[in-house]
Amino acid sequence: xxxxxxxxxxxxxxxxxxxxxxxxxxxxxxxxxxxxxxxxxxxxxxxxxxxxxxxxxxxxxxxxxxxxxxxxxxxxxxxxxxxxxxxxxxxxxxxxxxxxxxxxxxxxxxxxxxxxxxxxxxxxxxxxxxxxxxxxxxxxxxxxxxxxxxxxxxxxxxxxxxxxxxxxxxxxxxxxxxxxxxxxxxxxxxxxxxxxxxxxxxxxxxxxxxxxxxxxxxxxxxxxxxxxxxxxxxxxxxxxxxxxxxxxxxxxxxxxxxxxxxxxxxxxxxxxxxxxxxxxxxxxxxxxxxxxxxxxxxxxxxxxxxxxxxxxxxxxxxxxxxxxxxxxxxxxxxxxxxxxxxxxxxxxxxxxxxxxxxxxxxxxxxxxxxxxxxxxxxxxxxxxxxxxxxxxxxxxxxxxxxxxxxxxxxxxxxxxxxxxxxxxxxxxxxxxxxxxxxxxxxxxxxxxxxxxxxxx
Amino acid sequence: xxxxxxxxxxxxxxxxxxxxxxxxxxxxxxxxxxxxxxxxxxxxxxxxxxxxxxxxxxxxxxxxxxxxxxxxxxxxxxxxxxxxxxxxxxxxxxxxxxxxxxxxxxxxxxxxxxxxxxxxxxxxxxxxxxxxxxxxxxxxxxxxxxxxxxxxxxxxxxxxxxxxxxxxxxxxxxxxxxxxxxxxxxxxxxxxxxxxxxxxxxxxxxxxxxxxxxx
Numbered sequence: 001x002x003x004x005x006x007x008x009x010x011x012x013x014x015x016x017x018x019x020x021x022x023x024x025x026x027x028x029x030x031x032x033x034x035x036x037x038x039x040x041x042x043x044x045x046x047x048x049x050x051x052x053x054x055x056x057x058x059x060x061x062x063x064x065x066x067x068x069x070x071x072x073x074x075x076x077x078x079x080x081x082x083x084x085x086x087x088x089x090x091x092x093x094x095x096x097x098x099x100x101x102x103x104x105x106x107x108x109x110x111x112x113x114x115x116x117x118x119x120x121x122x123x124x125x126x127x128x129x130x131x132x133x134x135x136x137x138x139x140x141x142x143x144x145x146x147x148x149x150x151x152x153x154x155x156x157x158x159x160x161x162x163x164x165x166x167x168x169x170x171x172x173x174x175x176x177x178x179x180x181x182x183x184x185x186x187x188x189x190x191x192x193x194x195x196x197x198x199x200x201x202x203x204x205x206x207x208x209x210x211x212x213x214x215x216x217x218x219x220x221x222x223x224x225x226x227x228x229x230x231x232x233x234x235x236x237x238x239x240x241x242x243x244x245x246x247x248x249x250x251x252x253x254x255x256x257x258x259x260x261x262x263x264x265x266x267x268x269x270x271x272x273x274x275x276x277x278x279x280x281x282x283x284x285x286x287x288x289x290x291x292x293x294x295x296x297x298x299x300x301x302x303x304x305x306x307x308x309x310x311x312x313x314x315x316x317x318x319x320x321x322x323x324x325x326x327x328x329x330x331x332x333x334x335x336x337x338x339x340x341x342x343x344x345x346x347x348x349x350x351x352x353x354x355x356x357x358x359x360x361x362x363x364x365x366x367x368x369x370x371x372x373x374x375x376x377x378x379x380x381x382x383x384x385x386x387x388x389x390x391x392x393x394x395x396x397x398x399x400x401x402x403x404x405x406x407x408x409x410x411x412x413x414x415x416x417x418x419x420x421x422x423x424x425x426x427x428x429x430x431x432x433x434x435x436x437x438x439x440x441x442x443x444x445x446x447x448x449x450x451x452x453x454x455x456x
Numbered sequence: 457x458x459x460x461x462x463x464x465x466x467x468x469x470x471x472x473x474x475x476x477x478x479x480x481x482x483x484x485x486x487x488x489x490x491x492x493x494x495x496x497x498x499x500x501x502x503x504x505x506x507x508x509x510x511x512x513x514x515x516x517x518x519x520x521x522x523x524x525x526x527x528x529x530x531x532x533x534x535x536x537x538x539x540x541x542x543x544x545x546x547x548x549x550x551x552x553x554x555x556x557x558x559x560x561x562x563x564x565x566x567x568x569x570x571x572x573x574x575x576x577x578x579x580x581x582x583x584x585x586x587x588x589x590x591x592x593x594x595x596x597x598x599x600x601x602x603x604x605x606x607x608x609x610x611x612x613x614x615x616x617x618x619x620x621x622x623x624x625x626x627x628x629x630x631x632x633x634x635x636x637x638x639x640x641x642x643x644x645x646x647x648x649x650x651x652x653x654x655x656x657x658x659x660x661x662x663x664x665x666x667x668x669x670x671x
Contacts (some may be wrong), residue, residue: 225530246533253536293540300539302573328526328541331509362534369530373486431572444575 026383032390033061035383038073041065042081046089047101047108055111060397062112066120067218067396068389071226071377075123075219079132086139099142106140110149113137117157119400121164122217122241124157133157167215171244179423182433184264191259191418192275202282204415205252205291206407209358212248214403217241218396225369245361249294254424256298260307261425261433269437270313273299277319284322287342288358289335293326303427303434306445310438332363343398353409357402368395432456469519473633476526476542478570479551480562484585486529487616488551492626516630523630542570546633547579549625552600554584554613555592560600567607579632580609583625588615 024040027033033044045062069078086109090102113133117124124130137150183189195201220239260272280295298304299319325334339359346355375388425433432452440446477485493510510525528541542548550566552559563582570578582604584597597613604611610632614621 243533249534250536294536297536297540300543301536302539302569305539305543305573326540328509329524330511362531362537366528366530370486373529374490427569442575444571448572 024383033386035379035381035386037382038069038384039081039085041069041384041386042078043085045082045108045112046085047104058108059111059115060393062115063119063397063400064386064389064393066116067222067393068377069384070219070222072384075120076126076129076132079129079136083132083136083139086136090139102140102142106142106146109136109140110146110153113150113153117153117160120217120219121157121160122219125161125164130154130157164215167211168240171240174420176421177423182258182425182429183262184433185262186264186268188263188268188271190262190272191255191415191422192272194415194418195412196275198275198278199282200412201279201415201419202286202288202291203407203409204412204419205279205283206286206288206356206358206409207411207416208248208419209288209290210356210405210407212241212245213358213361213399215241216245216399216403218400221365221368221396221399222372222392225365225372242365245290249290249297249362251424252291252294252419253298253301254427254430255419255422256295257301257304257430258422258424260304260310261430261437264437266310266437267313269307269310273304273310273314277314277322280322281318284325286353287346287356289339289342289360290358292322293360293362296322296326301427301430303430306434307438308441326360335360335363351408352405353407356405356407357398359399359402364395364399368392371395428452428456469634469638470522471519471634471637472522472524473547473630473637474524474526474545475547475549475629475633476528476545477549477551478528478538478542478566479532479549479583480553480556480559481529481532483551483553483556483559484616485527485549485551488549488583488585488614488622488625489525489527491616491619491622492525514630516627516634519634521630521634523626525626538569539573542573542578545574545578546636547581547629549581549583549629550609551583551585552595553586554595554597555586555589557594560595564603567609571607576608577636579629579636580604580607581625581629581632582609582611584611584613585616587613587620588618 025033025036025044033041036044042065045065066075066078086105090097090105113136117133124133134150134154137153138147141147141150191201217239220241224239224242256276260269260276263269263272276295276299280292280299283289283291283295296319325338326332327334339357342357346357349355371388371392375391376385377388379385431448435445435449435452440449477489479485489510509527510523512523512525514521514523526541526545528537531537548566548570550563550570552563567580567582570580582600584595584600587593601611610628612621612625612628614625616622
């Protein structure tokens with residue numbers, strides 16, 4: 001089996017150069033690529049005489065390679081190499097001049113360009129990349145129909161890019177409203193005074209999550225996990241889509257605590273906690289696990305956790321269920337099985353709203369980080385470890401799908417605005433307020449409170 | 457390890473401990489864990505994703521210990537996630553890179569946060585990793601040790617790469633947790649006491665117990 005496949009692939013096995021790919025590629029018993037040199041791996045993006053690979057396989061292969069190879073080779077160099085190899089292949093064999101072969105070449109390159117520009121569009125924010133892609137498509141066009149399709153692809157790509165640009169600019173203009181000091185009110189203020197409808201609020205949270213998810217750049221994720229060995233806790237500007245997702249999570253969590261501590265009366269604080277728990281549950285039921293987790297994290301923050309008298313007025317049963325879902329025990333075993341069930345449910349769903357999956361992005365990032373750093377990317381013989389590439393991309397592939405899901409429920413601009421820009425406070429300010437509402441009751445807390453009062 | 461129901465055995469204390477690894481990105485949290493894993497287990501039995509969570513049975517000072525270690529690598533920027541990980545922990549390894557002063561500042565932040573959230577009951581270890589890179593060291597070991605003493609933490613240095621001090625680190629942590637658990641939870645902390653489950657065994661439970669808000 002192992003020997004049979006390369007033989008099948010290398011039709012003109014006698015000619016020089018043509019079989020380079022076969023010598024420099026290692027496959028497993030089922031014919032899947034295990035490892036190879038960079039140029040050889042790129043050459044596999046070209047049509048082959050192999051009949052075994054379906055177009056779906058080809059697309060998975062291309063996705064995996066393009067997403068991963070960037071950690072060793074810049075996208076522009078991949079495109080240049082692809083261009084050269086395509087030109088070479090056109091001219092290397094007489095047989096490749098026939099219409100059928102040239103048409104096959106066009107369709108292969110077109111599918112590749114389409115996959116690339118759909119799933120990894122950020123690569124083309126560089127003008128040179130667009131120019132090179134156009135060049136490649138021109139090279140393989142053989143008739144007017146091809147040219148029309150190619151032009152259409154480039155136009156779609158450009159509109160995607162301008163959408164990304166607009167989104168990034170919009171994110172940058174989101175300025176959080178500044179207040180002098182955390183207000184302390186005797187009546188309901190803040191988010192739940194706009195609406196006490198937790199279902200409506202969970203819908204708006206889902207809108208925010210889906211928007212961030214849809215703009216998530218997969219290439220950003222790969223670079224973010226590969227570089228995390230160099231960057232600090234400070235946001236690194238090179239992966240804006242990843243950072244905006246992390247920033248949002250931290251913000252939501254802090255908003256949860258802030259909203260609770262805006263209220264000086266115990267009964268109201270308990271009622272806000274109830275509303276957050278209800279909101280988290282609604283998010284959970286919608287498949288919005290990221291918001292659920294952020295809310296639960298906020299409810300677990302020290303300034304909120306310590307409010308024992310407030311918590312005594314809260315029905316904890318619902319929170320306990322959510323806590324259990326997000327318990328890190330057994331490497332988040334509960335969450336992972338819930339996720340499986342949610343995927344299963346989404347698959348069978350008929351309405352768009354029921355197909356939504358917004359994963360707990362922090363855990364996804366951690367899993368990807370582990371896959372990336374615990375598998376060698378390069379092997380001692382200089383080959384790129386394609387098995388490791390596949391492992392990583394198979395964890396990213398579902399995300400590429402979830403990014404494209406949409407919901408039908410309406411946007412509520414006032415709530416959205418509040419969620420995105422309302423003031424949140426640092427933990428110190430929140431803790432100080434928490435001590436004001438409920439006195440420190442352990443020696444540690446008393447000492448802490450003394451220190452904080454001195455400092456402020 | 458089986459519990460001795462009669463309590464007739466000589467050393468049948470049984471503990472369940474949870475230790476969380478915290479620190480800035482790139483300080484080597486995962487490497488420490490992997491090094492410990494490789495020293496202790498056959499790594500073939502551990503899939504990559506499982507490697508971020510380790511559960512192990514061991515015996516320290518005659519006590520059977522069920523130890524879970526939670527790694528937070530890759531999630532350093534998720535500061536809101538901290539409580540989800542550390543609540544209910546008996547021990548925390550706060551790791552910094554001896555060649556990176558900024559990573560030591562992060563350790564100071566963690567000390568503050570953990571003392572606030574868990575009080576004095578959590579055993580803190582401050583770990584200076586990458587001591588193999590002596591030439592580019594920027595954080596003075598004595599200064600770090602001094603800081604640790606000041607905040608009631610234990611100071612250790614390791615090199616996950618050269619396998620220096622790694623096993624010792626986890627053993628010291630376990631024995632410190634055993635000592636603490638035998639004395640019983642102090643009444644100073646805000647959370648995190650163990651529960652005694654009758655007989656002669658003491659069991660530290662890391663599942664949320666009723667009435668306590670931990671995850």
